[in-house]
Amino acid sequence: xxxxxxxxxxxxxxxxxxxxxxxxxxxxxxxxxxxxxxxxxxxxxxxxxxxxxxxxxxxxxxxxxxxxxxxxxxxxxxxxxxxxxxxxxxxxxxxxxxxxxxxxxxxxxxxxxxxxxxxxxxxxxxxxxxxxxxxxxxxxxxxxxxxxxxxxxxxxxxxxxxxxxxxxxxxxxxxxxxxxxxxxxxxxxxxxxxxxxxxxxxxxxxxxxxxxxxxxxxxxxxxxxxxxxxxxxxxxxxxxxxxxxxxxxxxxxxxxxxxxxxxxxxxxxxxxxxxxxxxxxxxxxxxxxxxxxxxxxxxxxxxxxxxxxxxxxxxxxxxxxxxxxxxxxxxxxxxxxxxxxxxxxxxxxxxxxxxxxxxxxxxxxxxxxxxxxxxxxxxxxxxxxxxxxxxxxxxxxxxxxxxxxxxxxxxxxxxxxxxxxxxxxxxxxxxxxxxxxxxxxxxxxxxxxxxxxxxxxxxxxxxxxxxxxxxxxxxxxxxxxxxxxxxxxxxxxxxxxxxxxxxxxxxxxxxxxxxxxxxxxxxxxxxxxxxxxxxxxxxxxxxxxxxxxxxxxxxxxxx
Amino acid sequence: xxxxxxxxxxxxxxxxxxxxxxxxxxxxxxxxxxxxxxxxxxxxxxxxxxxxxxxxxxxxxxxxxxxxxxxxxxxxxxxxxxxxxxxxxxxxxxxxxxxxxxxxxxxxxxxxxxxxxxxxxxxxxxxxxxxxxxxxxxxxxxxxxxxxxxxxxxxxxxxxxxxxxxxxxxxxxxxxxxxxxxxxxxxxxxxxxxxxxxxxxxxxxxxxxxxxxxxxxxxxxxxxxxxxxxxxxxxxxxxxxxxxxxxxxxxxxxxxxxxxxxxxxxxxxxxxxx
Numbered sequence: 001x002x003x004x005x006x007x008x009x010x011x012x013x014x015x016x017x018x019x020x021x022x023x024x025x026x027x028x029x030x031x032x033x034x035x036x037x038x039x040x041x042x043x044x045x046x047x048x049x050x051x052x053x054x055x056x057x058x059x060x061x062x063x064x065x066x067x068x069x070x071x072x073x074x075x076x077x078x079x080x081x082x083x084x085x086x087x088x089x090x091x092x093x094x095x096x097x098x099x100x101x102x103x104x105x106x107x108x109x110x111x112x113x114x115x116x117x118x119x120x121x122x123x124x125x126x127x128x129x130x131x132x133x134x135x136x137x138x139x140x141x142x143x144x145x146x147x148x149x150x151x152x153x154x155x156x157x158x159x160x161x162x163x164x165x166x167x168x169x170x171x172x173x174x175x176x177x178x179x180x181x182x183x184x185x186x187x188x189x190x191x192x193x194x195x196x197x198x199x200x201x202x203x204x205x206x207x208x209x210x211x212x213x214x215x216x217x218x219x220x221x222x223x224x225x226x227x228x229x230x231x232x233x234x235x236x237x238x239x240x241x242x243x244x245x246x247x248x249x250x251x252x253x254x255x256x257x258x259x260x261x262x263x264x265x266x267x268x269x270x271x272x273x274x275x276x277x278x279x280x281x282x283x284x285x286x287x288x289x290x291x292x293x294x295x296x297x298x299x300x301x302x303x304x305x306x307x308x309x310x311x312x313x314x315x316x317x318x319x320x321x322x323x324x325x326x327x328x329x330x331x332x333x334x335x336x337x338x339x340x341x342x343x344x345x346x347x348x349x350x351x352x353x354x355x356x357x358x359x360x361x362x363x364x365x366x367x368x369x370x371x372x373x374x375x376x377x378x379x380x381x382x383x384x385x386x387x388x389x390x391x392x393x394x395x396x397x398x399x400x401x402x403x404x405x406x407x408x409x410x411x412x413x414x415x416x417x418x419x420x421x422x423x424x425x426x427x428x429x430x431x432x433x434x435x436x437x438x439x440x441x442x443x444x445x446x447x448x449x450x451x452x453x454x455x456x457x458x459x460x461x462x463x464x465x466x467x468x469x470x471x472x473x474x475x476x477x478x479x480x481x482x483x484x485x486x487x488x489x490x491x492x493x494x495x496x497x498x499x500x501x502x503x504x505x506x507x508x509x510x511x512x513x514x515x516x517x518x519x520x521x522x523x524x525x526x527x528x529x530x531x532x533x534x535x536x537x538x539x540x541x542x543x544x545x546x547x548x549x550x551x552x553x554x555x556x557x558x559x
Numbered sequence: 560x561x562x563x564x565x566x567x568x569x570x571x572x573x574x575x576x577x578x579x580x581x582x583x584x585x586x587x588x589x590x591x592x593x594x595x596x597x598x599x600x601x602x603x604x605x606x607x608x609x610x611x612x613x614x615x616x617x618x619x620x621x622x623x624x625x626x627x628x629x630x631x632x633x634x635x636x637x638x639x640x641x642x643x644x645x646x647x648x649x650x651x652x653x654x655x656x657x658x659x660x661x662x663x664x665x666x667x668x669x670x671x672x673x674x675x676x677x678x679x680x681x682x683x684x685x686x687x688x689x690x691x692x693x694x695x696x697x698x699x700x701x702x703x704x705x706x707x708x709x710x711x712x713x714x715x716x717x718x719x720x721x722x723x724x725x726x727x728x729x730x731x732x733x734x735x736x737x738x739x740x741x742x743x744x745x746x747x748x749x750x751x752x753x754x755x756x757x758x759x760x761x762x763x764x765x766x767x768x769x770x771x772x773x774x775x776x777x778x779x780x781x782x783x784x785x786x787x788x789x790x791x792x793x794x795x796x797x798x799x800x801x802x803x804x805x806x807x808x809x810x811x812x813x814x815x816x817x818x819x820x821x822x823x824x825x826x827x828x829x830x831x832x833x
Contacts, residue, residue: 016697019618023697030701103805110809114816121658122820131824134655162828176826181594183826189594189601199830225829226593233655243590 021101025093034072037095045093047086048072051079122169128158134231141234145207152206161203161230194226194247201225214549216269217262217289219254222247227549239544246295249543255291262289273492273551281487281521283310290493297533297541302526305490311519315470316484320512320522332363339506349499355486357381367462369438372423376400378438378462383481386465390435394421439479442466490523494546566628570636578643585647596648597825603644604818606637611811638673645670662821665814672807679803683796686750692789696797699741703790707738710783717776725765726773726780733761734780738787747795755788 022041024032033045048068055062064084066075078087097105121130139145140161149160158165164175180198181188204224226247227240248254262270270285283304292301301307323329329337342360343352357365357380367378376396379385389396394417401407401416428434441464465471470482507513509524533541588595613634616624624630645666654663687693694702714730717723736742743754762781766774 016695018697027697028700028704030704032701099801103808106805107809107812111812111816114813118816118820122824129657131658131828132656133659158828163830164827167827172823172827175830176823179826179830183822186601189598190592191594192592194593231656241590246590247593 018098018100020098021104022095023098025095026091028096033090033093034069037093041095041097043092043095045090048076048088048090049080049086051084051086053084119169122172128165132158132231135234137230137232137237138235139237140230148207152203161200163199163203192247194244195223197221198223198225208550213272213551215258215262215290215551216265216272217258217291218248219257219261239542240549242296242542242544245543245547245549249294252293255293259288259291262291278488279485280492281305281312281490282492283308297526297530297543300526303491303523305521305523306525310521312487312521314485314487314518315482316486316518317468317470318518320515320520322516324513330364339510339512343506345498349502350495350497351488352498354488361468365462365468369434369462370420370424373397373400373420375404383439383479386438387435387478390431390438393424393431393434397421435479437464438462439465439471439481440473490521491546495548496546566632570632574636574639577640581640581643581647589650596650599644599648600822600825603641603648604822606641606644607815607818610634610638610641611815614808614811635677638670641666642670658821658824662814662817665810665817669807669810669814672803672810676803676807679799683800687793687796690789690792692793694790694793696794696801699790699794699797703738703741703787706783706787706790710734710738710780713776713780713783717773720776721770721773723773725768726776729761729765730780733758734784737784741794742791743788744791744795744798747792748799755785758784758788 020036021039022037024036024045025043026032034048035044035046038044049066051064052067053062054065064080064082066079066086068075068086068088076088081087121127124130135141146160152160164171167175176183201224208224227244229238232238248258267285270289271282273280286304294300304310323337324339331337332341342355344359345351346353353359355361362380366374367380368374368376369378370376379389397417397420398413401413405416407413407416424434428437465479465481469484472480472482474480501509509528510522511524512522515522530541531537532539533545535541585595585599592598613630616630617627620627649663654660710730714727717726737758743751746752746754759781762777762784766777769777
């Protein structure tokens with residue numbers, strides 16, 4: 001404080017006071033008046049001094065003396081007028097604002113302008129465009145969305161989701177303070193707990209009726225916004241981040257609670273995924289459910305199908321190795337049999353079409369039961385049709401002779417039928433034996449399959465249904481062929497887009513070249529995926545790369 | 560008293576440490592603390608309020624609230640820190656939408672004007688010291704008037720002394736405009752001496768037509784021209800020191816108002832959701 005004291009020659013009368021709002025108009029002339037303007041900017045100047053009446057001892061009236069200070073020239077030579085008025089009046093000035101005051105006025109103007117812009121923007125018809133923090137995603141920008149939002153009594157603008165969007169300024173402030181958590185609930189801001197269901201989520205649920213459904217043992221329903229960020233620009237909404245999943249899956253407490261809740265629920269509750277016409281490979285639910293702690297794909301458990309060495313329950317007998325690697329397999333269209341010859345991608349290229357006998361097997365495995373007439377083939381797909389075919393074999397030969405052999409004469413055709421039937425009888429003994437062999441002969445008991453060809457088509461000789469199918473007999477001895485069930489989806493808790501992996505050879509992931517049994521599930525293990533889907537591999541390894549949170553439920557799917 | 564250099568180093572170190580801490584905390588908490596943007600927003604708003612309090616603090620100097628110098632240092636380095644907080648708050652992405660764009664623009668303008676103020680408050684005093692002289696900004700108009708009076712007196716005296724109006728005419732033709740008010744402010748800011756040299760050249764040209772007495776008068780006038788030029792130099796540079804606040808302060812209050820509206824909108828529209 002000491003150095004702030006004024007020096008001895010400091011003249012406090014001439015001290016500049018830039019904090020004052022008004023400055024004497026004469027200041028620019030270097031002659032500001034002593035009194036200066038008042039606080040409202042009015043000139044208060046009158047005279048250069050206010051004469052003082054001095055009465056000397058013995059005097060009755062006294063004399064007025066000039067009181068002009070020395071720094072303003074000292075007492076003037078003329079002195080005050082007889083009436084006690086200063087003889088030097090000051091010309092009135094027009095006070096000017098100080099620089100500080102001008103800045104204050106400018107600040108007030110700018111703040112007023114800001115307030116005006118805010119009021120116009122927030123209260124006027126421009127509000128939706130004015131406050132919108134970013135373009136809506138394509139999902140929420142469609143006419144369908146507007147129609148659905150409107151149907152729920154809201155509107156097709158902001159109010160469709162934000163219930164307070166149409167409120168006035170007072171309503172907005174009220175809504176802000178009524179928010180949960182509100183602006184003053186600081187503790188909830190630092191909480192690592194994701195927000196629970198909120199008022200705004202109710203608007204989401206108007207359309208997304210099953211939004212909260214994940215697994216039945218979820219212990220706490222989260223707010224939609226915990227994972228989904230809207231107003232991030234046009235295009236699809238960004239996928240939830242891995243951290244969103246880790247809120248629960250990396251939290252031991254939450255996973256333990258889920259485990260306990262899951263044990264109380266009936267197993268049927270977990271079989272909630274709608275098949276939607278597809279065949280799903282349903283792995284048995286582990287005793288503890290899917291509650292292992294996960295922090296990243298690195299500590300993601302091994303795929304259940306791989307870890308538990310689950311088997312394909314299909315009864316069809318198929319040997320991948322044989323078809324891909326055996327030298328006995330003939331070339332197809334001039335090249336060695338490859339995966340793509342049977343496995344055709346769907347229109348989107350994401351998954352593969354169902355394998356069918358007609359499309360994929362028939363070209364090699366035609367049902368040629370009569371070596372002499374390879375063009376005559378058994379029907380496929382229905383036991384009764386096959387039995388009816390065999391029991392009407394003379395008619396079938398007659399039809400074959402007329403249409404395929406071009407035999408038109410009645411006697412000639414009858415001769416043809418009799419000859420063929422005689423050969424069949426000679427070969428099989430009876431019709432019952434023929435039927436038994438057709439259904440029950442397999443690779444061991446039936447004729448040797450000669451895929452390399454007994455005729456120009458290169459088709460295999462038909463050994464019997466049991467060569468590929470599981471065939472049993474019913475109580476009355478009728479054959480029963482177990483229909484093959486080939487799953488369309490193997491990993492039902494995730495999705496896999498084959499079209500994104502087209503550069504990789506099938507066998508790089510699916511070990512088909514070493515699979516001899518149908519029971520082999522030739523899906524790759526986690527390590528195969530992690531070769532690319534890892535920080536080292538450089539490909540995304542977030543949860544949402546493979547998983548979706550919201551699984552549709554059967555009951556909703558049926559709506 | 561802590562030296563200026565020491566203050567600067569302490570401030571810089573605290574700023575760097577604070578920035579590293581903020582960025583690290585953001586990276587660590589991103590995705591873990593769901594309402595991280597709310598949290599960073601409140602911290603940013605609190606720091607902005609503390610920075611704004613520097614202005615009223617100067618008006619309530621009677622309260623023992625640290626020295627103004629300490630407040631200035633806090634203002635500078637906490638102001639820089641808001642830049643980091645701002646980046647963290649917007650998650651290193653420029654906002655979209657009118658409202659948020661204006662809010663971000665206001666912040667950036669306040670920040671830029673602050674940087675400019677810091678620059679001029681450091682650079683201008685050095686330039687003024689180099690030029691020499693010391694004058695209060697508020698007294699410059701009075702001093703300018705005194706100089707004008709002295710030049711006019713010299714010009715009139717010369718008429719009486721040599722019975723010639725050469726200097727008086729020259730004053731009216733070349734110098735009156737120069738002495739009438741503040742001149743060449745932009746040239747002074749850029750250290751351009753051409754206007755002064757032009758006037759001095761004109762004076763030198765006139766000297767050829769003057770006698771010794773007039774030449775002595777003219778020398779005095781040239782000295783006053785240099786003084787007036789120096790006065791204009793001070794005015795120009797000191798004006799910049801004061802004028803940057805005409806941008807910084809109004810925009811600051813505008814930013815605060817807009818921020819309040821932002822807070823209300825965020826909570827009103829989210830209903831407390833993320």
